[in-house]
Amino acid sequence: MSAIASNAAAVGSTASLPSRFNELSSEDFMRIIFTELSNQDPFKPSDSSALLEQLNSIRSIETDIQLQERLGAIVFQNQLASAGNLIGKRVSGLTQDAIRVGGTVQSVIRDGDSVGLVLNTGWLLPMDNVEFIDSPPATPSTPTGGTGGGSSGGGASGGGG
Secondary structure (H helix, E strand, O other): OHHHHHHHHHHHHOOOOOHHHHHOOHHHHHHHHHHHHHHOOOOOOOOHHHHHHHHHHHHHHHHHHHHHHHHHHHHHHHHHHHHHOOOOOEEEEEOOOOOEEEEEEEEEEEEOOEEEEEEOOOOEEEHHHEEEEEOOOOOOOOOOOOOOOOOOOOOOOOOOO
8 A cells, every 4th residue: 555655645745735635536546546456466465454444534534525615605605695684784894904994784795705795885894894783773654644544334244144
């Protein structure tokens, strides 16, 4: 299993390129394993339990990566929905340049992997930087005039017996 061990050591030694490991697919790992098996000494076969352990580790890593991606998508969708609920509300917080801004949320915008609130003051407030949320002041309701509702008798409803 020297090819796998040396490949793992090469991947582990490139700390500046952690994404290279994520780029390897299960097909790449299988190719490495089959290369190792075809090049092993028939009189000194590799330990199959170590091979199976590595396969299980690979599958576990792949599953963790997929789970992380799915959770990230769910968190993003949740943040987008929460931002949508802020439309019409007054908010304040810090912009990306650490400028304190405030205003009423007019719309929501997706900026890459983040969500921003477009304020009526012209500012874009990242959803992660919201510090204060307030409902807009209630407008006084004006009576619509007209009759006071209810029914004015006089209907002919037959209730004979």
